[in-house]
Amino acid sequence: MFRPVVLFRCAALHLTLGSALALLPAASQAALPPEFAQALARAGVPTDAVSVMVTPVPGAASASMTPVSAGRAGAVGTPPPVRLSHRADASMNPASVMKLITTYAGLDLLGTDFTWTNRVYVDGPVTDGVLDGNLIIRGSGDPKLVLERVDALLRQVMAQGVREVRGDIVLDRSIFQVPERHPGAFDDEPLRPYNASPDGLLVNFKSLVFTFTPDPARAQALIRSEPPIAGVEIPASLALAPGPCGDWRAGLRADFSSPDRVRFAGRYPAACGERLWPVAYVEPRAYAARVVQAMWDAAGGRLQGRVREGTTPAAARLWVSADSLPMGDIVADINKFSNNVMAQQLFLTFSSQEQGSGTFEGSRQRLQRWWRERFGEQAAPVLENGSGLSREERSSAAALTALLRRAASGPLSGPFTQSLGIAGVDGTVARMRERNAASQALGNAWLKTGSLRDVAAVAGYVNGRSGQRYSLVALINHDNANAARPALDQLVEWVALDR
Incomplete structure (x- = not known):
């Protein structure tokens, strides 16, 4: 209104x-x-x-x-x-x-010099690196909780003595109370990263970045993606195309509609050299859980439960904290x-x-x-x-x-x-x-x-x-x-x- x-x-x-x-x-x-x-x-x-x-x-x-x-x-x-x-x-x-x-x-x-403080809590005892309970990551509204800083936070948790969680990893985004909004509501461009919605636990702007690198010897373009994201199938390569670079994104014939897999049905022009394509993840509410799961695994952590949303129990103990950029x-x-x-x-x-x-x-x-x-x-x-x-x-x-x-x-x-x-x-x-x-x-x-x-x-x-x-x-x-x-x-x- x-x-x-x-x-x-x-x-x-x-x-x-x-x-x-x-x-x-x-x-x-x-x-x-x-x-x-x-x-x-x-x-x-x-x-x-x-x-x-x-x-x-x-x-x-x-x-x-x-x-x-x-x-x-x-x-x-x-x-x-x-x-x-x-x-x-x-x-x-x-x-x-x-x-x-x-x-x-x-x-x-x-x-x-103001900073946002991201905090991690435990709601059970920790013995020999094992948490018999849940690990809770409470977001602060940090505007720039990017990949490197999420990784540093998780490794800090491990350095302080938690390497296995026998409960769940709980993501607490309750610091902000914002209504759900379809990412394409503003201009019908849901895959544009600029349309990402705010979040009490905003991880890496809820986006994936694809890097395409030509490998002429194999007649392929190699595909890398960041950050790691659990349960999403992403192809490792696609065929190269001759001719000028032009509208290379359209030529990829990308399909980002499924939260579980990304598809490229086209080809990548070798003349483009290396290019990056940032894309908003199609299911933004699930993005943080999938990324935290993948990064916990990559850091060598073990998890018996799952990564889910929730709130911080009143009796939970502060385990580690980390400030944002100023x-x-x-x-x-x-x-x-x-x-x-x-x-x-x-x-x-x-x-x-x-x-x-x-x-x-x-x-x-x-x-x-x-x-x-x-x-x-x-x-x-x-x-x-x-x-x-x-x-x-x-x-x-x-x-x-x-x-x-x-x-x-x-x-x-x-x-x-x-x-x-x-x-x-x-x-x-x-x-x-x-x-x-x-x-x-x-x-x-x-x-x-x-x-x-x-x-x-x-x-x-x-x-x-x-x-x-x-x-x-x-x-x-x-x-x-x-x-x-x-x-x-x-x-x-x-x-x-x-x-």
Whole structure:
């Protein structure tokens, strides 16, 4: 259900960014730059489908950015000098740019050093390496419990003296209370890893990664898959095909529909070289149990029972615990690589930390209170799951600008800015170099992009030739939005050139 934007009120002296704009000279709200407007026209996107705001930002530069010219940007909480404003208060779908709100809130509410703690309990006696009872793995909502860290946790259990379990291995994911959702519900793409649902015990993003390596001597492509997964039959090879690489995935004629086996009925083009194909496991609820079973076996553990879901008994004893990566690293992964499920894990953590159990509604309420405390009367964003993978989430360019300006000053400036992709270097903006190798923005812009079927967006910081740093937010909501990505590049370039 769509949730309307709410205005939160505080002291009378606070102004919304939108009302502050109304008090500025008309020259501050300039027309769209000609090169940006022309690129929009070529994409078939009208200007009334676009929201833009560009302002100088206050405060000292972080270590990762060139210094800001003094005196050109106002303090946080005062009306900003505006370089460009076009429909800045319009409520827009920001797609993955919404992650900026979730990640900055994570840094601000929980701290850069916050970690999630995964715990393993036993509910019976341990004698000579044998547990006469159940081994319980209690998830913490850890956003990045990947293969290597699951393996390390299981080996830690063994190193502490449990090598055989005469009961079951119980997976406790109860830290989050989230409704079951079909993985294809958003866009009818159930096998896309970006559609993975959040989970109190999220193991390896619920995905399999297939690696195809040509072996011309055998006229075969060798197939490797990770992680190991119990009870799933996966072929070791398939035939090679001549000709160009082309649409090699379609040529494999893959069938992932069965939870017990994967089939490739086609051939793999030798011209492709080695390629990877990440695929969401078709039965996501069973994924963690199958992977933990396979990894326990691979580590040399013995299990008389089975791996199943359950909860941690009150009398269970803590056996081992292991912390996640720190918040600073998690936020960097979320923003640079636009990881949807990691963003949702962080979003749910806001309520799990406050209430003991993570729910979407609880986290929405927590973020609304945080927004009111930090941004006063500025219209709050509409949040559903905090990742931008949503048709309901909304924000304005003005609200995102307020967040960027606040984030640019203070102790969180460094970790927040460093979490963004560097234009032409890494993250989702690495390919800007391919589109314009001579761009002034390369290495001088720290950006988060967003894309949905009818949304294209970019937001972050750009250093101009003058040494001035700017915040930039541009949101496009239109059927032709993705054709307008070059227009967003043009806007970033215009800011970088201080035109």
